[in-house]
Amino acid sequence: MVIGVPVGFVSALESKQLLLKVKIPFITNLSIKGGSAMGAAIANAILSDKNVHRGYT
Numbered sequence: 001m002v003i004g005v006p007v008g009f010v011s012a013l014e015s016k017q018l019l020l021k022v023k024i025p026f027i028t029n030l031s032i033k034g035g036s037a038m039g040a041a042i043a044n045a046i047l048s049d050k051n052v053h054r055g056y057t
Contacts (some may be wrong), residue, residue, distance in 0.1 A: 003042050
């Protein structure tokens with residue numbers, strides 16, 4: 001799983017568009033917004049959701 005949300009300074013939008021062509025699971029957005037905080041929030045949401053489905057809280 002690739003979480004591709006680079007900050008929008010240098011070729012961020014182009015990098016995100018390249019993810020659309022890969023054959024592995026990925027999460028991105030198609031705007032210039034992104035960064036480490038967004039990536040961490042996505043990872044935390046995925047992990048939290050998996051723990052809920054396993055019965056952990």
